[in-house]
Structures are given as structure tokens and as C-alpha cells.
Amino acid sequence: MDWDKLRIFHAVASAGSLTHAGETLHLSQSAVSRQIRALEESLGTTLFHRHARGLILTEQGELLFDATKAMARRLEAAEARIRDSREEVFGELRVTTTIAFGTLWLAPRLKALYDRYPDLNIDLMLEERVLDLPMREADVAIRMKEPSQADLIRRKLMEVRMRLYATPAYLEAAGTPERIEDISSHRLVCQNTSAPQVSAGARLVQLLMTHDVRSRLTVNNYFGVLQAVLNDLGIGVLPDYLTQDFPQLVRVLPELESEEVPVYLAYPEELRHSRRIAAFRDFVTEEVIAHRRRMREGEAA
Template sequence: MDWDKLRIFHAVADAGSLTHAGDVLHLSQSAVSRQIRALEDSLGTTLFHRHARGLILTEQGELLFEATAAMVRKLDTTAARIRDSEEHVFGELKVTTTTGFGTLWLVPRLAKLYAQYPDLKVDLMLEERVLDLPMREADVAIRMKEPNQQDLIRRRLLNIRMRLYATPEYLQQTTPPRRIEDLTAHRLICQNPQTPQVSSGALLAKMLLAQSLNSTLMVNNYFGVLQGVLSHVGIGILPDYVTADFPDLVRVLPDIESTEVPVFLAFPEELRTSRRVTAFRDFVVEEINATRKQQQESELV
């Protein structure tokens, strides 16, 4: 099959419109239409249903679109490998992680990454949904559990726990709790257990909320919980790595914590030689080691 026609077909299927595809390809609508008709004639089948709201793929069109999508992903990967050089790291890197880890730990450290690689373009996707790395929804993932998808290179970065924290100012205004029952005199800041999050954090929140608390503040991500704690609103459930950047936080009820949560970095096997992926992996590992050292030093004080 003619690759040029396939390229145009893919653009039309992706856009759902001859006009929009023409804009992307810098071709007229009539030129795009002629190429689609020629491709349909060569295959002896109809690839699109035409209607007033645009174009819809036929069953045969869906099969061809799956094939062209795989070809495009492969070409994108090949192009990335070609662009990567031994001396220079540049181009787009799609990274996905949870909202909590991304906002509380990763984003505050990205200035150091850009200082090393000023031509890097990071597309950071913060969400609890697990993106499909083999399908190239992202290049690199930092996840709060071991990935189970095939053909992934994975590395365990650290283990974290959810714990209770408050500011010294808040604790000076009230009587610090000494037992879990004392939390009834305080405001708990946490995520709703039904909010998408790591299961150990949800279980800890559920256990503490069962104490018949008089007042709570629920936020749908850990960044909001942290802001509530820093604003002296109450005692918050937060991942322990926040103490690296907020060493003044005081741990409350040290015997209460979640089970361990493993943190993994993963990327597709086909990106093993990508300079951008390697640079990002090495940066994260270096910063994780620095965070661990900070935590150890603070625990000794």
C-alpha cells in the first residue's frame, strides 16, 4: 500500500474530518478526499461512513486505523532514538505519576533537571489512572505499585508510608493527641477513602475517620491536604517524603501509620537506549537518594 495514502488516512481517522486533516497535513480538502477515495478503491472497501457531523470509521476502517496507529507509534519511537544523541538530551518526554507525588515531590525538583538539560520538554501527566506505557500513552511512569504490564523496564525507587503531621503552630494552640482517641478534639485533614489513591492511604483514612471525629477537612489530593496542614487547619494524613521539603512538620501519634507503599519507575523496553529516558531516570534516582539522606538526618536530630 502507498504510505502517503496511509498517512493521509490516519490523519483523517484521527481528526474525524477531511477539513481538519487537511489543515494538519497542509493539503486542500479535495486533495485529501481524492487520496481517501484512491485508497478505498485500491482496497476494494469503504473506510468511512459520511454523515453531517463528520466521518466515522467502518469496521474495515477500524482495522486499518489500528495498523496505522501502530506504525505511527513505531515511527515516533524510531524518530526519538534518531534525535537522541550521546552528547545532547532534548525533545519531548511524557511522564506520568500520581497527583500527590507529582505536586509534592517531583515538580519542586524539576528546576534541577532543566538546569542540566535546558532543551528538554517534559509533558507531565498527573493522575491516578494507570496509563498504558506499551501503547505509548507515556514514556516514563512513577507508580505507587509494581507495574504488571509486559515489556517494561522497572526499578523500585523507595517505600513510603502515610503518617500524621501537623505544624508546631497548630500544636501550640491545642493539646497534642497522645492516643488515637484524642483525635476527637482535633480536625483531621485527609482524602476521602473513596477518592482514587493508594489503598494503604485509604485504609488509614478510613480507620481514623471511624473515631467519630467532630470536624474534618477532606481534599481530593495530597497537595490540598498539605496546604491545609501548613495553614494550621488541623492534623493531616500525608506521605512521609514531605518531611524532606517541610522539615518543620511534626509527626503526630508516631505509632499510627499506613503499610508500606512501594514506588516504582517504569518505561517501555523499546526506550531502553533513549537518552531522555536515561537522563530522567538518573535524575529521579539521584533525587530519591538525596531525599532518603535528608530523612535519615532529620530522624537523628
């Protein structure tokens, strides 16, 4: 099978248009069309349905497109390894983590990484869905549990606990609870237990709800919970890594907290020697060590 024709087919299938594919490949529309017809003739099948608004893959076209997508991913991985064999750290690094950790802990610290490697481009993908690293949906992940996928290198970074926090202004107006039963007279701000989140946080919320909480605000991520707490709406269930960056928060019912939530960094085995991965891994590890030290100092104080 002609590799050049497969490259043109992949561009057309991705763009859904001969014209757009031609612009990407720097070829005329007629040249692209000829190559597609030649590929269809060599395979003895039709790969596209032609419509006025563009091209749609046939069933056979879908099968071939799945194959060319897999080829493209392997070529990208090979290109990354070849580039990273040099001394420089540059190019794109796709990082996935949860909305809360990425927004509230990781993103504010990335300036130090960019200062060190100004030619590095990070694509930060924040979502609760677990992306498939072996299929290269992302290059590296930070997850709130140990990854279960095979062929991953993983490193435990730290542990997180969910605790209760409020602002001094809220506590001055509503009073400070002394016992867990007192939570019934306060507004609880938390994630809905049905929302994607770590199970330890959901269990802590479920425990609090057994104490007749009459007023509550639920948000589907911890960033929203934090914003509500900072604006004096109530007592929030939040991860403890926030305390350094938001020192105005006051811990409420300090004897109450969730079980430990492990935080892992993971990346595919095939990227073991990637300099971009190594640079990001070492940077995050350094930041975690500094974070732990400051937390110990804060607790001691």
C-alpha cells in the same frame, strides 16, 4: 497498500476533517479527498460517513484507524531511538505519576534537570489512573506500587509511609493528641478511603476512623490534604516525603504510621537505550539519594 495513502487517511481520521488534515499535510482539500477515494476503491469499502459537520469513521474505517495508530506509535518509538542515538538529550519525554508525588515532590525538583538538559521537553501527566506504558500512553512512570505490566524495566526508588501532620498554629489552638484515642477531639484531614490511593494510606485512615472522629475533611488527593493542613484546618494524613519541603509541619502521634509504600520507576523495554529515559532515570535516582540522606539527617536531629 499505499503507505502515502495510509498516512493521509490517518491524518484525516485524527482531524475529522479533510480541510484540517490538508492544513497539517500541506495539501489541498481536493488532493486529500482524491487520495481517500482512491484508498476506499482499493479496499473496496467506505471508510468515512460524510456529514455537514465533518467526517465520521465507518466500522471498517475504525479498524484501519486502529492499525494506523499502532503504526504511528511504533514510528514514534523508532524516531525517539534514532534521535537518542546521538550525544544530545533533547525532545519530548512523557512522564506519568500521581497528582501528589508529581506536584509536591517531582515538579519542584525539575529545574535541576532542565538546567542540565535545556533542550529536553517534559510532558508531566499527573493522574491516579495507571497509564499503559507498553502501548506508549507515556514513556516513563513513577508509581506507588511495583508495576505488573510485562515488558517493563523497573527500578525501586524508595519507600513512603503515611503519617500524621499538623501546623504549630493548629496544635496550639486545639492541643496536641498524646494517644490515638485523642484523635476524636480533632478534625481529621485525609483522602476518602473510596478515592484512588495507596491501600496503606486507606488502612491508616480506616484505623483512625474507628476512634470516633467527629469532624473530618476529605479530599480526593494529597495535594488538597496538604493545603488544608497548611491552613490550620486539622491533623492530616500525608506522605512522609513532604517533611523536607514543608519543615513547618509537626508530626503528630509519631508512633503511628502506615505500612511502607514502595515507589517504582518504570519504562518500556523498547526504550532501554533512550538517552532521554537514561537522563531522567539518573536525575530522579540522584534526587532520591539526596532525599534519603536529608531525611536521615532530619530524623537524627
